[in-house]
Amino acid sequence: MVLLRNTLKHIVEVLIDPQGYIKTKFKKLAIPSGSLGRLEELATLYASIRGNLDCGIRHKKIFTMAGDHGVVEEGVSAFPRQVTAQMIQNFIEGGAAINVLARHVGAEVIVVDCGVAFPLDEKQCLKVKKVGLGTKNMATGPAMSREEAIRAIEAGIELIEEELAGGLDIIGTGDMGIGNTTPSSAILAVLGKMDVESATGRGTGLDGVALQKKIEVIKKSIALNQPNPNDPIDVLAKVGGFEIGGIAGLCLGAARYRVPVILDGFISTAGALIANAIEPKVNNYLIASHVSAEKGHRMMLNILNKVPLFDLNMRLGEGTGAALGIGLMEAAVKLLNEMATFNEAGVSDPYTQ
């Protein structure tokens, strides 16, 4: 609790270009004013978060946060539980989608065991921050204790602190956890104060009957555990997941050290909802990479007041959308840093003639 409390104390509101330096720099670049659209907004946000006009992006890290979920006992996923650990092995061997996309954008993948149901050994690219051997089944009681929820969040904060020394200019969030759209939908329903049907989608590919079952399981879990919508840590404990808490911690830790966070899809944004409810000042540090095909994700983004950069019908998780978002953010920052001005390029500027 000390780490979390201390982190929250140090998160400051992002002021967007308070002196107008970034706007002035963009005005001088040899392009029609405003013609870079959201790329200009992205670069402005990045430089504002970093507090530095001449900021480059060198150290890009994607945290793929893994955990298992007791609620899979209820049959809420198309995949068996052991796939979480199997996919971690795939991440380590570099054969997963997140590995391909991270290589494409020059980012490092750090896989984190936040609470996988099997023991895993720490490896070069696997960090073990295990809070438990999977959560408990939230349909029969709380997914975890309040202490475990705090521990999960603090694990995410620790990851940021551990990576800072080696350089950390931007992070992407990601997730792996069979069953984890179920707690994510529950978090959306509770924090968004909305009905479970609207918050619940097909996950990895449930059919109509299985989807109905999943909805009933989430309703039952909320009715049984009565998570307090005004206490995000209580929500995380009652109907959340270890990797979701870890992602919330990444958001808070990154904000505390002024590192921009590129959010992935549905599960990552559930983590961001928790973080944002704990400390709303975190909001401006968060960038939504894409809107997922998973039902409910757009509603999460609306709650956070985010417009996604991509809408590609993706629903894989792992950090795949975040990887694409990191690539786009880097492009935007390079434009701010590398383009010639009207003067340098000897181009006639219609505004100064």
Added chain:
Amino acid sequence: MVLLRNTLKHIVEVLIDPQGYIKTKFKKLAIPSGSLGRLEELATLYASIRGNLDCGIRHKKIFTMAGDHGVVEEGVSAFPRQVTAQMIQNFIEGGAAINVLARHVGAEVIVVDCGVAFPLDEKQCLKVKKVGLGTKNMATGPAMSREEAIRAIEAGIELIEEELAGGLDIIGTGDMGIGNTTPSSAILAVLGKMDVESATGRGTGLDGVALQKKIEVIKKSIALNQPNPNDPIDVLAKVGGFEIGGIAGLCLGAARYRVPVILDGFISTAGALIANAIEPKVNNYLIASHVSAEKGHRMMLNILNKVPLFDLNMRLGEGTGAALGIGLMEAAVKLLNEMATFNEAGVSDPYTQ
């Protein structure tokens, strides 16, 4: 005319994954089926165009096609005419937005003088395919002769043929030409059979009065020249531009050699409309990178039946959207080529249990 006729004769319809090999390969990858969304569609299209399941993208080239426009005499642009040539110098020196974004995605920029109003010497990264010293003022007569229109298109085809030897796996289109949203809007109005108001936007930043003037100029040009909407070469000649013809030629030439084309924004898509009207089989070779903030672009994309990959409120041209699109296409193709299958990764597949 021989080159154009010969090119058209050799363009074949793209069959999307006719044997289902690509679909089968994606089904084996260790991800929930369909979870890569449009990235799977993109990779499928790419491999279908190339006719090769194991195709990588190595040689990426963006053609920034430049030309001047007689119609700027009418005051249709916020920038003075000499900016076209000044920006070409900026492209050569590597300081423009397209240079930054092309470097970001590992693409080469080839700047092409399709008809700039000033003499330019060929350089390493500047090709001279000059059809004329700028088009004539379409408000007082045809922008160019029919022969010049064909010559402009053939220049684009020649560029493809010249680059094939060095390797050409994907191209991006781009444009530079002060005043060139005016002919692009005219092309949209004529080929899309729509009113000029709906097809005309603010270009580099016209205010309301200047926009109204631009609309009147386009109306007058169409009324005076009577371009035949069923003859795209006539439309290009009467109300087009040399770089727009060149872009149409790039589309046709690339299709003839089965090279995917990533379209940039409003001006590039005007060129694509000409190409698509000349030979509709070109359509499947074209990928829309983004939807521009320029009014009318979305209507162009609707005519071509394209859903853009990005919607970032950009309106710069040069090939900047195309560069981002190339990066995304490469990501998609890498996923198809580099991901592990369920078998290779030792991951339980719910569909084979």
